[in-house]
Amino acid sequence: MAENSSDQEKTEEPTAKRLQQARDKGQVPRSKELGTAFVLVGAAIAMMIFGQSLANSLASVATSLFSLSRKQVFDVGEMSMVFGRILGEVGLPVLGFVVFLAVAAFVGNILLGGMSFSWQAAAPKMNKFNPLNGFKRMFGLQAVVELIKAIAKFSVVALVAWMLLSLYFDDIMAISTGTPFGAIAGSVSLLNKLFTLLCCSLLLIVIIDAPYQVWNHNKQLKMTKQEIKDEHKDSEGRPEVKGRIRSLQREMAQRRMMSEIPNADVVVVNPTHYSVALKYDKEQARAPLLVAKGTDEVAMKIREIAREYEVPVISSPQLARAIYYSTKLKKQIPDGLFTAVAQVLAYVYQLKQFQKGRGRRPIPLPDRMPIPDDLQVDSDGNPLTRE
Structure with missing residues (x-):
């Protein structure tokens, strides 16, 4: 049970908020x-x-x-x-x-x-x-x-x-x-x-x-330690309120992210856990941008939206994990992944041409993509070490 603040000795210096409240009252x-x-x-x-x-x-x-x-x-x-x-x-x-x-x-x-001047004092x-x-x-x-x-x-x-x-x-x-x-x-x-x-x-x-x-x-204007704690809690917000705010912020950010998927060029997936959506505009950026990423349920939602808008979905577990852990949203992929991503984009372009009857069926992507050792991670996001 919390100690009554009125029974505590006022030993703490007044906070800036307490001083401002006193000034508002004309004190x-x-x-x-x-x-x-x-x-x-x-x-x-x-x-x-x-x-x-x-x-x-x-x-x-x-x-x-x-x-x-x-x-x-x-x-x-x-x-x-x-x-x-x-x-x-x-x-x-x-x-x-x-x-x-x-x-x-x-x-x-x-x-x-x-x-x-304070109306409260007057x-x-x-x-x-x-x-x-x-x-x-x-x-x-x-x-x-x-x-x-x-x-x-x-x-x-x-x-x-x-x-x-x-x-x-x-x-x-x-x-x-x-x-x-x-x-x-x-x-x-x-x-x-x-x-x-x-x-x-x-x-x-x-x-x-x-x-x-x-x-x-x-x-x-001195305060007790309990008053300091209460003021800090009121200023920062109750834990449950802050949690709800963070939850709403995540939902809003996720909705914005999902709205970018229809404009993506390709979605690279690990069939069970990861999905990353890439967009490449050579006139605005020198490398592809990561427009969406997620794991588990979010990853499944990304794939669902990609299929709905006919965005190619390519399975490459190793590359999907590397992009997910090395690249932030709205940022370009690292230099070490240029070659691997270029192969994926080239494959997607050739596949679209084949579907339109303008070329041959592209050669399937290799199981092992050219990814530098320092960017390779396992399914838990831990760096892979080579003997």
Whole structure:
């Protein structure tokens, strides 16, 4: 009796089929920390690229707004033009920042696990509405890991923020002593530097979390030895099904082979066991082709079809065995059998001419055909040895 797979320990690595089934269900390794880090680092890089342009635009907008006259402020048409200019100046750097951030968010979320969309994952599941399952998720191992990550992330970010504020405290205080435009430029530069360093601190969490998510995903998909066997059996097919398929394939191949017999030039037989059908087309091949062969019942069927379509049947046990064991279907006979087969074809041609009254009766074929020693076999297919 087979051991229940649920009682076995899952020690085997998941197969490619198991991984694909999990992907189809939307189960892929994901790291929220990696996505968050990519978004924040992307924002920092976007600030480096577009921050100065945005700061200059804001400074220009502030200058133009503070220089408006009372008449312009109360003129609706004038204010519409002002807002249009503001949108034109600020819109381009803001748009570049948003697009860069969107790309960073997309890449960060597919970097681990790749792109995956599953209707099965999107479909509502009733077990998610079960309070017991909710408590298990709240107090399970995964919840503990997430809590540890949250505490670690807060601690790392808080520590790095404190260190940065301590290190750049004098520079932050010095901003207020400069001119307005200098303060804006200095603030943007310092903000870029502090924000970038603060975001990079999250990479420490990502370095730990991403490999853990891959390991945890692989652990959840591990299989028992019985599951491996069952999957292999399902993939390869049940023995009885495979046997039936092979049987049907043999029947189809045999039917195709039998359909070639009416076009054969001659069928060479061993009166009790073997039949081989040969066809010679000198314009397409340099030697005769074996179009059909068989033993016992198949051999008898070949002879039956040959007689039905008036294909000459020649008895030559030695040659029939040699062709059967040395030549594959649809292949030319070996060079060593050219002479023997040529004699058979010549005899068949002369016999047809005699039957039409156009020649003499051909001389019967010799009992021993000119067959090389290495191609001679007995009735069991074993090579014949000469003393």
